[in-house]
Amino acid sequence: MTRIFVPRDAAALALGAEGVAAAIAAEAARLGEPTEVVRTGSRGMTWLEPLVEVETEAGRIGYGPVRAADVAGLFAAGFLQGAEHTLRIGPPEQHPWLAGQTRLTFARCGIIDPLSVADYRAHGGFKGLERALDLGGLAIIDALKASGLRGRGGAGFPTGIKWSTVRMAEADRKYIVCNADEGDSGTFADRMLMEGDPFALIEGMAIAGVAVGASKGFIYVRSEYPHAFRTLGQAVEAATDAGYLGPGIGGSDVAFTIEVRLGAGAYICGEETSLLESLEGKRGTVRAKPPLPAVQGLFGRPTVVNNVLSLAAVPHLLANGEAEYAALGIDRSRGTLPVQLAGNVARGGLIEVPFGLTLRTLVEDYGGGTRTGRPVRAVQVGGPLGAYFPAHMLDIPLDYEAFTAARGLVGHGGVVVFDDTVDMAQQARFAFEFCAAESCGKCTPCRIGAVRGMEVVDRILSGIERDKNFAVLDDLLAVMTDASLCAMGGLTPLPVMSALQHFPEDFDAGRNREAAA
């Protein structure tokens, strides 16, 4: 019986993995070859998807990108024995793209069957929860603080401090809420983890429950992720059956349960207070802070709100020691960051590396330049509220503070590459358009400012009173930055200002008339 691994990650499915899995099963049946097709998450080498792996005596051997039409040829070439073929990439973990990474959070993703508790345990799963149950709340939080883990959702807030606030708060009940709204363009690490290793998230949430004294968790998944939503539902069921969720988790007397909830298509519901409103069944309008969700969160109770990756990092760092985690990274950015390399790039995918790598290493060495083969012109980091950097500024290291200093943000770690055909004035206009479409509507600078911003950019590009309109734009950006209630309105100026600062020539009316002609 030969085991063949085919991803069921949404990106692999988008590139034809379902047809490949079916073709493999059919060809194996036709040849009478005893095989078992195991569906996994993705290794994150998106450009090689669907990446099929075969278990051989020499370990797992990868072939990719495989199309259904390649399958008969692969069998004929002897891929069940790991034989040579133009699509053969060898042992995936020895592929330079993976070999250079430090896979901690994504150690199991693409390797195990995401819904098998046995597989998860065999790869070190639930060791973090075991240690957490031994340590108890206070010591878990001390370990977390020592690890230096900061929230991966965007703001980079120290996770240990957040948990400690919730732990200290007195209340009849507390909640753990996982923010799986992942709305930033160019990001997909949360999705990959939920589809490829959902027990890591479940384990992280259970540990959070033990640490702060909460017995109920919610995972709020965006509706654009139907596969992740289904996988999580099945994983919660499997973890419950195995006793890792329920009245006495992992054989202890601590209760913890999880409910998976679906968003409804609203970017702003990634903002934590808007997310809580949404979970409560309301419009997703942002709440003023204070009170912090850690003090008064879901249904007014103390609530931990953490990103998927923040929670999923916890099991590993508890199981393997917080010191190992803290030893990675630079300055105040410790541990690893799962970077998502996307857009117009030859080799896009998930790159988990310690903080400190430069953008250039990511885009040029990992990414191999653009997919179109044209020169890189701009790189947007941190989603729709992140800055655009020109090609000559790619030596910025991945580090929260370094990005702030460069007037940008790391955010959720999305890196989107553009070639030299990009029109940066249109990108700036889009930043306003997106803000106008997704604003929660609570405050004027954001709600009205975004619409005005689009109009002003249009006027500038049409050559109407350019000097006056540039001045209006500057004022508008200042008001949005200073007077918005949350980062939606407050940071929309970031991509716009970076476009103005680094690509002023694109706002020249003449150039755009030419381009349009």
Place this chain on the structure above:
Amino acid sequence: MRTNGRTEPDRAGSADETSAPSFDAAAAQAIIAAHLGMEGPLLPLLHALQDAFRCIPGPAIPMVADALNLSRAEVHGVVSFYHDFRRVPAARHVLKLCRAEACQSVGASPLSAAFLRRLGLAWGERTEDDALSVEPVFCLGLCACGPAALYDGEPVGRLTASVLDELAERARRA
């Protein structure tokens, strides 16, 4: 405002032109009853209603309001806040095309514009034969293999004009 930038589906034809399941008060009541035990039941409830009726039927709104002890205006406010909830049914098939930055970087904007032009549609509208609704979406998490889409919930990557035309044809046939 929340409706800017994404087209209101309401103007794409009235409910009776479609083949959507007709409103069934008993079925709606059963769906509502099944959600009453949850903490914060409104969003899951609205999703379940939309799964059953391809939209949030008007007559369901007062029923939901009564059951959850909310005003009709509150329920309406929630339905209108979220892009997912429709007040009139979508076509038999729904194609969500990504409009966000990573897909823009690989040509999504001209690709979508030309496709909509071939179908004679604007964003959010559906074809006359009720086969296909084309809706904008901001990121599907398929940003390393864009331009990306979801066709009836199934992901499609590295879209080209011919892949889009095939999807439209598939929608027409079934």
